[in-house]
Amino acid sequence: MASVDSVALAPDEPAGADRPPSLWQRLLGHRLFVTGAVIVVFMLLLAIFADLIQILPPEKMQVRLRFQTPSFSFPLGTDNYGRDIWSRLAHGARLSMAIGFAVALLTGITGTANGVFAGYFRRLDGPLMRLMDALMAFPAILLAIAIAAALGPSAFNAVIALSIVYTPRTARVVRATVLVVREMDYVAAAKACGARDLWIVWRHVLPNSIAPLLVQLTFIFAYAILAEAILSFLGVGPPPPAPTWGNMIAEGKDYLREAPLLCLFPGVAVALICLGLNLLGDGLRDVLDPRLRVQIG
Amino acid sequence: MAEPLLRVEDLRVVFGPPGREQVAVDGLSLTLGPGEVLGIVGESGCGKTLTALSILRLIPNPPGRIAGGQILFRGQDLAHASEKAMNRIRGKEISMIFQEPMTALNPVFKIGEQIGETLRVHDGLTRAQARSGALQMLERVGISNPAQRLGQYPHELSGGMRQRVMIAIALACRPQILIADEPTTALDVTIQAQILLLLRELQSELGMAVVLITHDLGVVAQVVDRVAVMYAGRIVEEGSAAAVFERPSHPYTRLLLESIPTLDQQQDRLQTIPGMVPSLSNLPAGCRFHPRCPDVRPACREAAPASFEVAPGHRAACIAVNNYRHAN
Numbered sequence: 060m061a062s063v064d065s066v067a068l069a070p071d072e073p074a075g076a077d078r079p080p081s082l083w084q085r086l087l088g089h090r091l092f093v094t095g096a097v098i099v100v101f102m103l104l105l106a107i108f109a110d111l112i113q114i115l116p117p118e119k120m121q122v123r124l125r126f127q128t129p130s131f132s133f134p135l136g137t138d139n140y141g142r143d144i145w146s147r148l149a150h151g152a153r154l155s156m157a158i159g160f161a162v163a164l165l166t167g168i169t170g171t172a173n174g175v176f177a178g179y180f181r182r183l184d185g186p187l188m189r190l191m192d193a194l195m196a197f198p199a200i201l202l203a204i205a206i207a208a209a210l211g212p213s214a215f216n217a218v219i220a221l222s223i224v225y226t227p228r229t230a231r232v233v234r235a236t237v238l239v240v241r242e243m244d245y246v247a248a249a250k251a252c253g254a255r256d257l258w259i260v261w262r263h264v265l266p267n268s269i270a271p272l273l274v275q276l277t278f279i280f281a282y283a284i285l286a287e288a289i290l291s292f293l294g295v296g297p298p299p300p301a302p303t304w305g306n307m308i309a310e311g312k313d314y315l316r317e318a319p320l321l322c323l324f325p326g327v328a329v330a331l332i333c334l335g336l337n338l339l340g341d342g343l344r345d346v347l348d349p350r351l352r353v354q355i356g
Numbered sequence: 357m358a359e360p361l362l363r364v365e366d367l368r369v370v371f372g373p374p375g376r377e378q379v380a381v382d383g384l385s386l387t388l389g390p391g392e393v394l395g396i397v398g399e400s401g402c403g404k405t406l407t408a409l410s411i412l413r414l415i416p417n418p419p420g421r422i423a424g425g426q427i428l429f430r431g432q433d434l435a436h437a438s439e440k441a442m443n444r445i446r447g448k449e450i451s452m453i454f455q456e457p458m459t460a461l462n463p464v465f466k467i468g469e470q471i472g473e474t475l476r477v478h479d480g481l482t483r484a485q486a487r488s489g490a491l492q493m494l495e496r497v498g499i500s501n502p503a504q505r506l507g508q509y510p511h512e513l514s515g516g517m518r519q520r521v522m523i524a525i526a527l528a529c530r531p532q533i534l535i536a537d538e539p540t541t542a543l544d545v546t547i548q549a550q551i552l553l554l555l556r557e558l559q560s561e562l563g564m565a566v567v568l569i570t571h572d573l574g575v576v577a578q579v580v581d582r583v584a585v586m587y588a589g590r591i592v593e594e595g596s597a598a599a600v601f602e603r604p605s606h607p608y609t610r611l612l613l614e615s616i617p618t619l620d621q622q623q624d625r626l627q628t629i630p631g632m633v634p635s636l637s638n639l640p641a642g643c644r645f646h647p648r649c650p651d652v653r654p655a656c657r658e659a660a661p662a663s664f665e666v667a668p669g670h671r672a673a674c675i676a677v678n679n680y681r682h683a684n
Contacts (some may be wrong), residue, residue: 144569244459244460245462250446252477253442253446
């Protein structure tokens with residue numbers, strides 16, 4: 060997962076600044092964060108403007124133009140049905156990003172709810188976290204495949220399956236943070252002022268637990284995209300001819316010898332977005348974690 | 357004295373699972389009259405803070421709990437009140453300020469919102485009303501540029517300023533009782549004096565009662581009317597500040613006062629009380645101070661001494677109290 064080396068590579072802050080640099084300045088000064096952000100933004104643009112930059116509709120077949128190598132008219136070539144790979148890649152980005160974002164959002168909600176309640180209300184800790192442990196006991200991908208297969212192959216079901224699988228990881232991170240925050244003096248002070256538990260959770264515990272959650276969610280985003288590609292590859296994701304990256308690799312693998320580019324491009328896309336999100340997350344963590352701030356600032 | 361505002365009777369606070377409990381506060385009784393400033397002094401770990409927390413029922417449970425006794429506030433027993441009733445009292449009738457102003461404010465909200473929060477919780481004020489209330493409180497606790505401070509975050513304020521904000525939060529709803537748990541311990545000496553002065557001013561202005569918890573006898577001497585000295589979960593001496601300082605009657609109080617270094621005397625070594633505060637798991641039998649007492653007698657090891665009256669309103673829990681009565 061995240062490497063600690065990135066801290067050493069963190070750039071120097073401009074010395075002699077009057078006030079400490081803002082969060083935004085610190086992020087922009089972090090080389091790896093910026094690299095990750097550029098990759099992610101590029102993929103996002105690809106996803107958003109897929110309809111504008113496509114050369115052909117992603118599912119349009121051209122029987123006479125199969126296995127074209129990259130050329131001026133088909134920059135990344137065509138696949139075994141003569142579909143334009145560039146267009147499919149762009150639309151695949153849309154699907155992958157949408158699924159990744161939905162999974163991050165959903166696990167963000169369920170994981171936070173579980174983590175906050177387990178961490179703050181100690182009586183719920185045992186039951187909730189044992190449930191999370193039970194989910195964690197299965198290998199993530201295997202469980203996702205089982206759930207997705209049981210629900211049936213579709214993008215929506217892939218989101219549900221992946222959200223279930225990644226909720227425990229988020230819940231653990233949030234719970235750990237909440238365990239620290241609930242012991243802070245300002246929580247005791249709020250209690251001494253007559254604030255009720257739910258108010259304290261909402262006003263004091265949640266806002267102060269957000270940083271590690273954000274970092275975790277960027278990693279979940281990356282895992283989800285990777286896992287979605289795996290689900291598609293195995294045939295339990297959005298069914299073909301949907302242009303997901305996993306589907307493209309799955310269809311290309313039969314022609315790996317003759318036309319390796321069919322697998323290469325979507326493979327690179329998956330690797331690139333995961334790299335981008337991981338760099339983004341590492342950067343966020345470096346900047347948001349007060350324990351590492353000394354070394355950076 | 358008038359009818360007490362708060363009467364704590366025979367309070368017992370224990371820690372740990374049933375059967376293996378450790379007694380942290382043992383049979384503590386005290387009273388607080390309206391508008392009175394009571395100081396609770398003692399070494400670290402003697403149960404001062406626990407006593408304060410139990411009045412607001414804020415002892416973390418588990419592991420701690422109130423195992424016995426009564427806390428009567430205007431006829432209501434807080435030791436057995438419902439959580440709902442307690443939430444109405446906390447911040448509204450009885451407020452508390454904490455030792456560490458650096459961590460007692462939520463770092464992600466502006467201080468205006470944090471002062472207004474109590475007003476919104478208890479008095480049902482709107483955001484705008486709470487804001488003007490917060491502004492008034494900031495003026496009252498003597499913060500410069502209060503209007504501008506409302507929009508600042510805690511990290512932009514100094515320690516003394518934060519403690520003033522904490523006081524503003526605690527007093528926003530005009531409580532009857534303010535519990536101040538070592539409010540000056542984390543501050544510079546010059547700021548300490550300012551904060552104490554402010555507390556004293558606000559106390560007489562608002563007519564509230566204050567429980568001031570501290571281990572700093574200098575603080576006590578400056579501001580309190582009455583003082584209770586605690587040792588290992590019990591009150592060993594109680595009386596008016598003047599009486600206790602002039603005629604300390606429990607050997608512990610006497611040694612505490614003697615260990616304050618003075619400037620006018622050449623001293624090679626600082627005076628200390630030999631030994632340590634006993635741990636909760638290993639409390640001595642009889643008088644809890646006897647292993648450290650310079651004047652220990654066989655009877656001290658047998659049974660806990662009752663509280664003897666030294667003079668009207670001045671009591672000490674020591675069987676040798678007569679020996680000290682005229683010692684000074």
